[in-house]
Amino acid sequence: IAGITQAPTSQILAAGRRMTLRCTQDMRHNAMYWYRQDLGLGLRLIHYSNTAGTTGKGEVPDGYSVSRANTDDFPLTLASAVPSQTSVYFCASGAGDTGELFFGEGSRLTVL
Amino acid sequence: GQNIDQPTEMTATEGAIVQINCTYQTSGFNGLFWYQQHAGEAPTFLSYNVLDGLEEKGRFSSFLSRSKGYSYLLLKELQMKDSASYLCAVTDSNYQLIWGAGTKLIIKP
Numbered sequence: 001i002a003g004i005t006q007a008p009t010s011q012i013l014a015a016g017r018r019m020t021l022r023c024t025q026d027m028r029h030n031a032m033y034w035y036r037q038d039l040g041l042g043l044r045l046i047h048y049s050n051t052a053g054t055t056g057k058g059e060v061p062d063g064y065s066v067s068r069a070n071t072d073d074f075p076l077t078l079a080s081a082v083p084s085q086t087s088v089y090f091c092a093s094g095a096g097d098t099g100e101l102f103f104g105e106g107s108r109l110t111v112l
Numbered sequence: 113g114q115n116i117d118q119p120t121e122m123t124a125t126e127g128a129i130v131q132i133n134c135t136y137q138t139s140g141f142n143g144l145f146w147y148q149q150h151a152g153e154a155p156t157f158l159s160y161n162v163l164d165g166l167e168e169k170g171r172f173s174s175f176l177s178r179s180k181g182y183s184y185l186l187l188k189e190l191q192m193k194d195s196a197s198y199l200c201a202v203t204d205s206n207y208q209l210i211w212g213a214g215t216k217l218i219i220k221p
Contacts, residue, residue, distance in 0.1 A: 042116065042199070042211035090154060100145065101209070103154035
């Protein structure tokens with residue numbers, strides 16, 4: 001089934017631990033994005049990649065890093081998790097500048 | 113700064129019509145999206161407007177006025193499954209997508 005897959009779907013981890021959220025798409029989209037969604041706030045862009053080999057910072061990049069080694073994969077890493085990074089994280093992909101985005105099912109992360 | 117405003121919550125009755133408004137102030141404009149998000153699920157695409165006017169797609173319609181920085185999503189013949197959050201998002205001059213906080217729509221029997 002074509003689409004975008006995130007893992008894990010849910011995770012609890014201790015503050016200070018390193019965590020990588022995985023994202024894979026099989027739609028051959030050039031653009032990929034990582035958002036966080038918090039209650040009462042809109043989706044906030046963490047990092048994005050317009051094409052394999054390139055990445056850019058979004059609205060809230062601090063404490064997060066990404067890589068785009070190939071078209072399909074776009075992992076998000078929290079080097080040293082803090083409680084304020086407790087959130088639901090969505091990965092998304094899109095075909096171009098004005099195209100619709102396709103979202104993964106989300107990763108619910110709790111940092112204690 | 114860039115800003116998208118939409119009501120936090122709305123309530124409507126099954127079978128009725130509801131209009132969800134969205135106003136925006138962004139640096140440039142390259143299109144406006146509406147997404148639907150059921151609780152605990154991912155957002156899914158509903159509509160895209162880049163020119164002024166009304167776009168109709170079944171029970172859902174979306175309207176855009178670029179001069180007023182205004183859009184609305186119109187949902188007709190409401191069904192219980194339409195209970196969800198509706199997210200307005202605008203693509204700015206740098207093709208960055210700016211998201212509103214979403215409108216939670218509650219449908220009552």
